[in-house]
Amino acid sequence: MNQTRHLWKPAEGIDCALKAMEVVSWVPWSNSEVQTFLCLVGQERIHRDLDGATRNEKTFREVSQLMAAHGYQRTSRQCRDKLKKMRSDYRTIKKNRERSGPNSLKHWKWFEQMDAIYGKRPVSIKMESGLDSTTAVLDPMMDNKCFSSCDGFSTTSHLVNGSDNKSAAAAMHASDLNLTHCEVYQVVVTPKEMTKIENPWRTLIWNPEKRTELMESIKTYKPTVSSVSQARVLFIGPVGAGKSSFFNSINSVFRGHVTSQAIAGYSSSSLTTQFRTYSVKAGREGKPLPIILCDTMGLEDSKGAGLDVDDISSILKGHMPDRYQFNPSEPLHPDASGYRKTPDLKEKIHCVSYILDATKVCIMPANLAEKLEAIRKKANLLGVPQLVVLTKVDEACPLVKENLTNIYRSVYIKEIMQEVSSKLGMPLSCIVPVRNYVEELDLDLNSDVLLLSAVIQMLRFADNYFDEISDQLGNLRTKE
Incomplete structure (x- = not known):
């Protein structure tokens, strides 16, 4: 476990970090990227963790790291949202097929792969429930590394909205933004690959x-x-x-x-x-x-x-x-x-x-x-x-x-x-x-x-x- 500790001046540090946040455009998922993503979430251990945990941000963080190991930069939130959307599409198409037959509807290119993962077991909705307030705040700020360089604290940019992060920071500190002490803990996980x-x-x-x-x-x-x-x-x-x-x-x-x-x-x-x-x-x-x-x-x-x-x-x-x-x-x-x-x-x-x-x-x-x-x-x-x-x-x-x-x-x-x-x-x-x-x-x-x-x-x-x-x-x- 790596520990990084930074001291900020009251109010100025948090404002500096928020102002430095960069809004980037959404990049669509390529076919090869989705293929890799499904292969990862289809692994028995990862699938079991995702299907059985109410709050599974750690598992999505691991999926994000595995995606990075394959050359695809996706945050844990993006991985979670992608799977949520694909599971929703899968359920809709599967219900339609059961009603109308497999040949009566337009083919979805990912149906077979999703069916291989979820076809023989019920699709859990636990992962689609909202995270608790603490996790919701920490996810964009810590997991997705949304702070940019400030007083020697340097991380990568992320798709965020500055005003939303001010609200997130306020929620985390009960509207008190006079942050004087910040400890950042990073758990380094070596992907199996x-x-x-x-x-x-x-x-x-x-x-x-x-x-x-x-x-x-x-x-x-x-x-x-x-x-x-x-x-x-x-x-x-x-x-x-x-x-x-x-x-x-x-x-x-x-x-x-x-x-x-x-x-x-x-x-x-x-x-x-x-x-x-x-x-x-x-x-x-x-x-x-x-x-x-x-x-x-x-x-x-x-x-x-x-x-x-x-x-x-x-x-x-x-x-x-x-x-x-x-x-x-x-x-x-x-x-x-x-x-x-x-x-x-x-x-x-x-x-x-x-x-x-x-x-x-x-x-x-x-x-x-x-x-x-x-x-x-x-x-x-x-x-x-x-x-x-x-x-x-x-x-x-x-x-x-x-x-x-x-x-x-x-x-x-x-x-x-x-x-x-x-x-x-x-x-x-x-x-x-x-x-x-x-x-x-x-x-x-x-x-x-x-x-x-x-x-x-x-x-x-x-x-x-x-x-x-x-x-x-x-x-x-x-x-x-």
Whole structure:
């Protein structure tokens, strides 16, 4: 706890501070800012605190600090008002949907995320009640740091009204503004996103030699089944999670510069509309690597949109041809052009990689989680190994953004990975974090090491598939 003590002259100090207050214009919340905000308030501990406390200014203060750690400057009051407004909108829309049906009203972009947080539990109104008079006075004056420089007392400006703060000060001192002694206490809370453990919980070497070693391991990989020369890995994930960007990133590592072969970017709907199979070359004129990366249309939480779950079986079994145009309303039919009726083993999927956005794991809509569960079951029935590639870890955790080598020392990243493990029912060993190339023009050693390590895991999982096939063939020969 830090303690700062200042002595002011009677009346003059408070007047000086009030006159120095600056009125600033309101800045609207950006989509990425709201997304981060919902992810934070959706965390079980924070959500429990907000939902159960009558006066929860401390929790909103923590949310404000976490927002700042992500690069967004919002006061605790702004966070509280934002959540209050969003909860009110959510309740209104939910009631209207219950009366009129989900398709009869204009879509609210945050409904699914809010429903993931509040849909299965009653929305408490405790947090929306007014704070007591002392808190109401202290909030704008202390928590929001509304004083500007005066007699060596320097803090930041805040959206306030000077006359209102005079009234607040009068209320705090019973109309006696002859303040002679002021003590300011500041509790410093280290956000979880900035907390790291001393020893990494996974060991990874971050140097050029390791990158070269990983690249050589991928180049020289050979499937254990002689009829297959390239392992086929299928990418599945929500819209905007980074499936196409992941392929581009792997391709960039082996090309020696950032490339963008697959269509990638930001959109409310999937930019990938075809089933694509990509072969990565070792350099511009090099040979194809022994791995084929298969990209799909993005999953969406609403029915009749995005990748159809029924198409997954066709892809896994090798029936779907390259460049097949997805139709969300109608899955692939055996009579479709290019349909493979009797696919070879080399045309089947040997490993499934779920590509998930680390910044959105905690607010994954229920419908999307159900789709992923259905896909998991299909893959399990076919004996296809699966792992999760967690993207945008640098956006999720400031500690990782500061230095990517902190990835396995970050408490927050490990918690996100544990949440993925819980939601998908997959072991933590089946989850690997990466940082895609999305805005850089030059390669980064640490990003390359993470990306290549993820590919190595895919090849190891594909080996598990081939081993199972070999065992099955061996058993057949034994019976014969």
